[in-house]
Amino acid sequence: MGALEAGCRYYFGYPITPQSDVPEYIARHLPALGGQFIQAESEIASINMLLGAAACGARAMTSSSSPGISLKQEGISYMAGSECPGLIVNVCRSGPGLGGIDASQADYFQAVKGGGHGGYHIIVLAPDSVQEMYDLAMLAFDLSDRYRIPAMLLADAVIGQMKEGLVAHKYVPPADLAEKTWALTEKCNSGKRKVVKSLRLGDGEMEAHNNNLHARYAEMAQREVRYEGLHLDDAELVLTAFGSCARIAKTALRLAREQGMKVGMLRPVTLFPFPAAPLREHCATARKVLCFELNNGQMVDDVRLALPDKEVAFYGRAPGAGSLPTPEEFLAQIRTHYEA
């Protein structure tokens, strides 16, 4: 819904659980908005249709789940290389291979470390509610267009399938968002020819391009980091968690505060760029940091890189048998680390 409100008029996708709600919703609603929905023959075709639409200046998207996102990595790399903006939604599955369909955050590394070949990054946003799924879809398009870097919403089965209150609101494009003068335009091209490509064979051309991309990553780290902070002012123990895991951690945090423990929380909303600087700032006086994840430990690496002098503990598990960790389970971890 957020994507459509943000002006996305082209969707290309392929069915896979637990994200099929996305193409089903869009197939019903996009044609009425004058847009086009294509159920492609594969995730590979979907991402390449997205590349073609993006090169033509359109706001367009695809969605899938872990194995399908793996298939899209070739196209995501080409989009990164040819500087095509676009939205990719990953409603993550659990585990390698076909894996499971439990709520899981197993794809953090794949999402924030590039995923495909070539040493690039994409923008990664992690919604923790239906509302944020809506809001961040809009932000994803804005950031993606501004920096000409593909953007991903990294969600899981909980965020992707739960029913929750949503306040819909009108999309307002940022006033300073530049026109896509690099894109292939609608009408005849009587001026300068436009070429959207990633092959760079000229002497030094590839290096210059990579340096340019990495300069943009650095700029995003300065300007575009987003996070939510809770009780950080007096926190002796700072929790970090993203997405649906942060919902469980928030409840555990409330319980801990009720029991008199000075615990705070920093929830990264942008996973790339990672909120390393705010984390350093807010953890300056904390004794310890505890990272919760629905996997066996991925974001914790970035937390430790941001806080080389802090003790950073980790607790997480990829859900099995349909069971998510409970707030009480997290609370027990908080008590152990708070008292230690």
Add this chain to the structure above:
Amino acid sequence: MNTQMKQVFSRPDSLKDVQTHFCPGCQHGTIHRLVAEAMDHFAIKDKTIGIASVGCSVFLYDYFDIDVIEAPHGRAPAVATGAKRVHPERVVFAYQGDGDLAAIGTSEIIHAANRGEQLTIIFVNNTTYGMTGGQMAPTTLPGQVTSTSPTGRDVASQGYPMKMAELIGSLDGCSYSARVAVDSPKHVIQAAKAMRKAFEVQINGAGFAFLEVLSTCPTNWGMSPLAANKRVGEEMIPYFPLGTYKDNSAV
């Protein structure tokens, strides 16, 4: 008398005045020219989008005076689909080799054709992977020696050459499918006509158009340009018959 002389032959307007990287005797140059002549004929170069594929043809953005999007290996029909759906009033063609279209990209070409996308696909079949140094292609002929079929293609273990014009023509979504060659003046004239048709189908909104062009690769075949040209007529055309396999375009 000079004032009455008329120029009857020149570089097509849609081709840039640059040297190509193609090897001596390679027929990509001829096929590029036919594509450019078709664009000139319909005066569409300002509204055409070319999709460059992976292989020797990737550099078409340096040769055609048009907008170009470069596609990943085999994915040109999917990229073309995205582009055409966004800009339906523009003319979109993809130019693909045999490894690109008939091996790694079989899924994309079949489904783009089956959806009846309003696209023109130029498929250059030279029975080998040219850019990577002459490996066995899906169109390599039985017994043909390549760097990865050093004793000749053995159909018992390596399968048969893919007849793409027939395959694509069999799909309900395809409006036009034909195979041509450029090994003789007669065939070039026929190819030029088919090329115009392949663009005309799209311009008239009549659906998906597919044109397979048999071509040479003297370097990787280990032949002189003349011998390579001769091989097209003697070995390729008997296996890949020229002709129109589908024409539902009603244009």
